[in-house]
Amino acid sequence: xxxxxxxxxxxxxxxxxxxxxxxxxxxxxxxxxxxxxxxxxxxxxxxxxxxxxxxxxxxxxxxxxxxxxxxxxxxxxxxxxxxxxxxxxxxxxxxxxxxxxxxxxxxxxxxxxxxxxxxxxxxxxxxxxxxxxxxxxxxxxxxxxxxxxxxxxxxxxxxxxxxxxxxxxxxxxxxxxxxxxxxxxxxxxxxxxxxxxxxxxxxxxxxxxxxxxxxxxxxxxxxxxxxxxxxxxxxxxxxxxxxxxxxxxxxxxxxxxxxxxxxxxxxxxxxxxxxxxxxxxxxxxxxxxxxxxxxxxxxxxxxxxxxxxxxxxxxxxxxxxxxxxxxxxxxxxxxxxxxxxxxxxxxxxxxxxxxxxxxxxxxxxxxxxxxxxxxxxxxxxxxxxxxxxxxxxxxxxxxxxxxxxxxxxxxxxxxxxxxxxxxxxxxxxxxxxxxxxxxxxxxxxxxxxxxxxxxxxxxxxxxxxxxxxxxxxxxxxxxxxxxxxxxxxxxxxxxxxxxxxxxxxxxxxxxxxxxxxxxxxxxxxxxxxxxxxxxxxxxxxxxxxxx
Amino acid sequence: xxxxxxxxxxxxxxxxxxxxxxxxxxxxxxxxxxxxxxxxxxxxxxxxxxxxxxxxxxxxxxxxxxxxxxxxxxxxxxxxxxxxxxxxxxxxxxxxxxxxxxxxxxxxxxxxxxxxxxxxxxxxxxxxxxxxxxxxxxxxxxxxxxxxxxxxxxxxxxxxxxxxxxxxxxxxxxxxxxxxxxxxxxxxxxxxxxxxxxxxxxxxxxxxxxxxxx
Numbered sequence: 001x002x003x004x005x006x007x008x009x010x011x012x013x014x015x016x017x018x019x020x021x022x023x024x025x026x027x028x029x030x031x032x033x034x035x036x037x038x039x040x041x042x043x044x045x046x047x048x049x050x051x052x053x054x055x056x057x058x059x060x061x062x063x064x065x066x067x068x069x070x071x072x073x074x075x076x077x078x079x080x081x082x083x084x085x086x087x088x089x090x091x092x093x094x095x096x097x098x099x100x101x102x103x104x105x106x107x108x109x110x111x112x113x114x115x116x117x118x119x120x121x122x123x124x125x126x127x128x129x130x131x132x133x134x135x136x137x138x139x140x141x142x143x144x145x146x147x148x149x150x151x152x153x154x155x156x157x158x159x160x161x162x163x164x165x166x167x168x169x170x171x172x173x174x175x176x177x178x179x180x181x182x183x184x185x186x187x188x189x190x191x192x193x194x195x196x197x198x199x200x201x202x203x204x205x206x207x208x209x210x211x212x213x214x215x216x217x218x219x220x221x222x223x224x225x226x227x228x229x230x231x232x233x234x235x236x237x238x239x240x241x242x243x244x245x246x247x248x249x250x251x252x253x254x255x256x257x258x259x260x261x262x263x264x265x266x267x268x269x270x271x272x273x274x275x276x277x278x279x280x281x282x283x284x285x286x287x288x289x290x291x292x293x294x295x296x297x298x299x300x301x302x303x304x305x306x307x308x309x310x311x312x313x314x315x316x317x318x319x320x321x322x323x324x325x326x327x328x329x330x331x332x333x334x335x336x337x338x339x340x341x342x343x344x345x346x347x348x349x350x351x352x353x354x355x356x357x358x359x360x361x362x363x364x365x366x367x368x369x370x371x372x373x374x375x376x377x378x379x380x381x382x383x384x385x386x387x388x389x390x391x392x393x394x395x396x397x398x399x400x401x402x403x404x405x406x407x408x409x410x411x412x413x414x415x416x417x418x419x420x421x422x423x424x425x426x427x428x429x430x431x432x433x434x435x436x437x438x439x440x441x442x443x444x445x446x447x448x449x450x451x452x453x454x455x456x457x458x459x460x461x462x463x464x465x466x467x468x469x470x471x472x473x474x475x476x477x478x479x480x481x482x483x484x485x486x487x488x489x490x491x492x493x494x495x496x497x498x499x500x501x502x503x504x505x506x507x508x509x510x511x512x513x514x515x516x517x518x519x520x521x522x523x524x525x526x527x528x529x530x531x532x533x534x535x536x537x538x539x540x541x542x543x544x545x546x547x
Numbered sequence: 548x549x550x551x552x553x554x555x556x557x558x559x560x561x562x563x564x565x566x567x568x569x570x571x572x573x574x575x576x577x578x579x580x581x582x583x584x585x586x587x588x589x590x591x592x593x594x595x596x597x598x599x600x601x602x603x604x605x606x607x608x609x610x611x612x613x614x615x616x617x618x619x620x621x622x623x624x625x626x627x628x629x630x631x632x633x634x635x636x637x638x639x640x641x642x643x644x645x646x647x648x649x650x651x652x653x654x655x656x657x658x659x660x661x662x663x664x665x666x667x668x669x670x671x672x673x674x675x676x677x678x679x680x681x682x683x684x685x686x687x688x689x690x691x692x693x694x695x696x697x698x699x700x701x702x703x704x705x706x707x708x709x710x711x712x713x714x715x716x717x718x719x720x721x722x723x724x725x726x727x728x729x730x731x732x733x734x735x736x737x738x739x740x741x742x743x744x745x746x747x748x749x750x751x752x753x754x755x756x757x758x759x760x761x
Contacts, residue, residue: 157747165740169732209625217627254584255649259625497605
C-alpha cells in the first residue's frame with residue numbers, strides 16, 4: 001500500500017552537516033541549494049566554498065516526480081556519482097554531491113512512497129535505515145537457501161563415491177575363459193618300427209614308455225576352452241582307428257600330451273620284408289560350441305621281423321658308439337625262452353648231452369658253468385659255425401645308424417650258424433629257458449653271453465666254435481676261459497667309465513616290459529632240432545673237462 | 548603309465564652307478580611348481596661325492612650340458628619338456644637343473660584337478676594348503692637314490708587331498724578356480740568411487756571457502 005509523502009528529508013553524508021538531516025514541508029514546489037543564506041539547503045558560506053552561492057535546485061514536477069537542476073555552478077552537481085548536465089530526474093534515496101569532492105546528501109521523502117528504489121542502494125550510507133531494513137529482512141534467508149542448495153552437490157558426490165567404492169570392493173565371480181580355443185599340434189613320430197619289438201611299442205610302462213609310436217603335443221593358443229579333445233590314430237591295413245586319448249578340457253594356454261602305444265597284431269612278426277606304411281592322426285574337439293577336426297597323415301618304415309635298428313637317435317644327437325647302440329635295451333625281444341622250438345632244443349641238450357642234469361638246481365656255480373659249457377658243446381657237436389649277416393648303414397627319417405638282420409634263436413638252431421649277437425641271443429634264450437639269469441655283454445664290435453649267479457658274472461665265448469679271429473675250434477673249457485677273460489676286461493673298462501662297454505640284464509629288461517617276440521610251434525623245425533639232437537648224442541654225455 | 552614320477556627320478560638311472568664299487572647314497576631335491584593351467588616348472592638339485600661327480604661330468608659336464616636335456620627328454624618321454632637350464636658348480640660338486648613340462652596335471656572340470664604322482668609306496672604329507680612333500684628312496688645298482696620331492700600347486704588351491712588311482716598310484720586332488728574366478732573388487736568401479744569421493748571433498752572445501760560470497 002502506498003503512502004503520500006509529507007516532508008522532504010535531506011540527510012547530509014559529509015561536509016559541515018555530516019550526519020545531520022533536515023526536513024522541509026512537502027508543499028514546497030522546489031528546494032534551492034547553495035551557500036546563499038536564502039537557500040533551503042544551505043551550506044557554510046565560509047568553509048564550503050566548493051558549493052556555489054546558488055548552486056542548484058530540486059524541483060517537484062509531480063507528487064512523485066522530482067528533478068534537480070544545476071544553476072551553472074562552478075564545480076558542478078553529481079547525482080549518484082554522475083554529473084548533472086542541465087537537469088536530471090531525482091529519485092528519493094539518490095545521493096547528490098556538490099562538486100567532485102564537495103559535500104553530499106541524500107534526497108529522500110518521509111514517509112517514502114512506493115515506487116522504484118534508487119539504483120545503488122548498497123552504496124548508501126549506513127544512516128539510511130530504509131535500505132538496511134530491506135536488506136536485513138530478505139538476504140539471510142536467501143543466502144541460507146542458496147548455501148544449502150550448493151551443499152547438496154558435495155554431499156551427493158560423497159554419498160555416490162562411497163556407494164560406488166563399496167560396489168567396487170565387492171567380491172564378484174567372473175569368467176576366466178571366453179571366446180574360442182585355438183588348436184596347435186606338434187607330432188613327434190618314430191620313423192621306423194621293428195616288428196620284433198611290437199610288444200614294447202604297445203606297452204606304456206615298458207622302459208618308462210620310451211618307445212612310443214608317436215607323441216602328440218596339443219597346445220591351446222586361444223582364449224576359450226577346448227572341450228572333448230579326442231586323439232585317434234590308424235595304420236591302414238594294420239590297425240583300425242583307435243582312440244589314444246580323450247581329454248575333457250584343454251584350458252587357454254594349457255596343453256595335453258598324448259603318447260601313442262599301438263597294439264600291433266602278432267601277424268607283424270611274420271613280416272620278412274621292410275615296407276613303407278602310413279600313420280593317420282585325427283583330432284576331434286569342440287571349441288565355442290562348434291565341432292572341429294584336425295587330420296594328418298605321415299609315412300614310416302615297418303621293418304622286417306629280423307631287422308634290428310641299433311639306434312633311434314637322430315644323427316644330429318649322436319655323440320659316440322653308445323648312442324649308435326642306443327636300442328640295445330630292445331635286444332631281449334630277440335631272446336625267446338618261451339619259443340616252443342627253443343624250449344625243445346633246451347630239453348634235448350638236457351636229455352641228450354647233459355644226461356638229465358639241470359644247472360638251476362643247487363647253489364653251486366659249477367652246475368651253471370657246466371650247463372653253459374654244455375650249450376657250447378651242443379653247438380660244437382653240431383658243427384655250428386660263426387658266420388652271419390653284417391650290419392648295414394641305413395637312414396630312416398632323421399635316424400642314421402646300423403641295421404642288422406638278426407636271426408631268431410630258432411633260426412640259429414636250425415640254420416646251425418650265427419653271428420656273435422645271434423649266438424648271444426640263442427645262449428641267453430636257452431639259459432633263460434633253463435631258469436638261469438642271462439646277461440649279454442656289449443663291447444666294441446662284439447657281444448657275448450653270460451649269466452648272473454649268486455652275485456657273480458660268468459661268461460662264455462660262443463664264437464669259439466670257429467670263425468674269424470680264432471683259427472680253431474676251442475674246447476668248452478677254453479670257450480669259458482675266453483669268456484671270463486672278456487668279463488674281466490669288460491669290468492675294467494666299465495670302471496674306467498668307457499660308455500661303449502654295456503651290459504643288458506635280460507630278466508631286468510623283461511621285468512621292465514621288453515617282452516620277446518611271440519612265436520608259434522613248428523613241426524618242421526622240431527624235426528630239425530631232432531636231427532641236431534642226434535648229433536649231440538654222438539660222443540656221449542658231456543663231462544666237465546679242461547680239454 | 549604316464550605319471551609325474553617319470554619326470555623326476557628317471558634321469559638318475561645313469562650308467563655311472565654300474566661302475567660304482569661301494570654303495571653310495573645320492574640325495575636329490577626336487578621342487579615342482581604347478582601353474583594354474585596344469586603346466587609345471589621342475590627344479591632339481593643335488594650334491595655329489597667326488598667319484599659321483601667325476602662320473603656325472605663324464606656324462607653331463609664339459610660341454611655335455613645338452614646331454615642333460617636329452618636324458619631328461621628321453622626319461623620323461625610321455626611328457627613334453629622344454630626350457631632347460633643346467634647350472635653345475637664345480638667347486639661344491641653341486642648342480643641345479645630346471646625345466647618345464649606341459650600338461651602334468653589333469654583338469655577334471657568344475658575347478659577340480661588331479662596330479663598322479665606315480666608311486667604306490669610313498670607317504671606324502673601336506674606342507675601348506677597348496678604343497679605336498681615326500682621322500683622316496685630307490686635302489687639303483689650300487690647307489691641308493693633318495694629324492695626329497697615337493698609339489699607346490701597354485702596359491703588359490705583349496706581342499707587338497709590324497710587319493711589313489713585305479714592302479715594304486717598316489718594322486719593329489721585339489722580345487723583351484725579355473726573357469727571362473729572370485730574377483731575382490733572391480734578396478735574401474737574403485738577408480739570411479741575414489742574419483743567421486745575426491746570430487747565431493749573438493750566441492751565441500753570450495754563451498755566452505757566461498758560461503759560468504761554465496
